[in-house]
Amino acid sequence: MSARVTAAEVARAAGVSRSAVSRTFTPGSSVSTSTRNRIEAVAARLGYRPNALARTLITRRSRIIGVVMAAIDNPFHAQLLQCLDAALQARGLAMLLRGAARPEMTDELIHHLLSYQVDGVIVASGLFSSSAAKACVGVATPVVMLDRLMRAAGASAVGSDNRAGARMAAEHLVALGRRRIAFMSGTPGISTSSERAHGFLDGLAEAGLAPIAIASGRYEYAAGQGAAEALLAHAPDAIFCENDLMAMAVLDVARARGVRVPDDLAVIGFDDIPAAALPAYALTTVAQDARAMADAAAALLEERIEKPARRASRRLIACTLVRRRSA
Amino acid sequence: MSARVTAAEVARAAGVSRSAVSRTFTPGSSVSTSTRNRIEAVAARLGYRPNALARTLITRRSRIIGVVMAAIDNPFHAQLLQCLDAALQARGLAMLLRGAARPEMTDELIHHLLSYQVDGVIVASGLFSSSAAKACVGVATPVVMLDRLMRAAGASAVGSDNRAGARMAAEHLVALGRRRIAFMSGTPGISTSSERAHGFLDGLAEAGLAPIAIASGRYEYAAGQGAAEALLAHAPDAIFCENDLMAMAVLDVARARGVRVPDDLAVIGFDDIPAAALPAYALTTVAQDARAMADAAAALLEERIEKPARRASRRLIACTLVRRRSA
């Protein structure tokens, strides 16, 4: 009663060979409908389900996808994770999740995932060592970098069009007539941060402008408060932040100082997390399409699993400017 | 180069038997230090790691924990998930995550997890069918209900002390001199909701009071707005909400109507999600200790995995009242 039931027991109970049971649960195999029905009935009665791990041993396909994600409590990441879950489930894939607290332990982390014979890896974490990428290539396991482009050896990548999105923010501020524009960047060394920076600076430069001040808020609310203080000291009439959490920090700090938004100060964020839509913030922001990103990541990975010969590819998801009251 | 290296290849390269390799990677096995060193060197050079799935087949321990969670984008759930990840990693356990969009598919969901031979299951989702619980008992797989108590067959449970927490909220409002108190409940049929309701009503009853109005906000911000409108129509001087998202909805609706908080209206939430601390809300709330809950869930599960004879147990985590400006 407390033992897991195996295919052999089903076979014995149904009076057939174990192969017949195996074929019943393997789509596309040759079994007569009469025996298949009998076997399925017996299997249901005994509560049999094939052991996915034993199956992996012989098929060399685990149907498990390793997912590495940092800062799950970041609202956008949580959203991304939920969409990822849906996209993988739709494809019948299981998700082995590992948070990445320390970036320096990605090596141990990726080897741990590989020991579970994952069919592919989706990395939505910050820093991903190139030795870890090499380890995946070594065992022919496709990798998709999600929201973190990286020109690493043979890894596919899915991300928002951060450059175009940030450029839209710059153009919007310029169109509003703002001239004393400040800029709050995210975590240095992360690709999204430098891409958004480039796009934003390009957008400003096109209007003959440059930021009057720059500070880093490390993509967090708390660090964003300090950076906001620093930027507001330069009396800007607009601030673009590389994510919404930092933009919310700017709004709160500005409010505390009596700076009126958007009259005295326009603020634009990035991500469009649920909190950005709250009436207390009504944040104008560059929206990322989490569902499209997750779907693309799953699709790219599945394709490379099916056809390992395929080269790694890159996929950009468009951003849209969501206008609310902060700009 | 693109093939996974096996213990047999390491053995051949090191000039030993495959058993020696296996023992090298099995703590507590008898191998001389000299051969262990040689094998470890060869293994490192070849990039060998034991196949965790093949190992599971013989040890009957996968070191995988199945986690079922609904509404990952709910900030408190995201926090819980992150703590859960840390707690499992600390114990060397892997996490197989499945979101539960529809409650009616928990059966298929749990069978899917079981087919991966998970050593245990943590359920942080809403409704968990008793037939699913029965399936776990059938294969001797321990289950821990997290944040969702359930008197199901042999499932352990970890949750906040919702009754005591909600009672504290009631007592606080009474101590503030509020008398026209309204109540916004969460999702009907979920244990946390009824527990908080009972604790809150008990706390009011002790002061000879009862809610002047009740509405359900289904634990969501959007539904909370509608419920807030309904409650405010009764002109209450305080509202207790069963989670923070709904309390934020109340604050926003009240603000839009010109109701002053906390002068005209005191608001208390539940969870203490990060957004509750934002200056725009400064929400007084009953804090749940996500880290303690996750640790307890992992500990309880690990204990039952080690000692299957142990009976299922229950564990309550204390809540604390966090006083901010909304009450």
Added chain:
DNA sequence: CAAGCGGATGCACACGTGTGCAAGAAACGC
């Protein structure tokens, strides 16, 4: 030096499954 002993090592089996191959059965065309 002989007997004894403990630790290291290899052999072989087991875990639960998918699948190629050959054999058998059934259906079909002439």
Added chain:
DNA sequence: GCGTTTCTTGCACACGTGTGCATCCGCTTG
């Protein structure tokens, strides 16, 4: 009726690992 094709079924091997058992080696002890 017989040869031929198509479909079904069982046998046996393979996947990569842990571990009991027997063997062997080297060292200690009397």
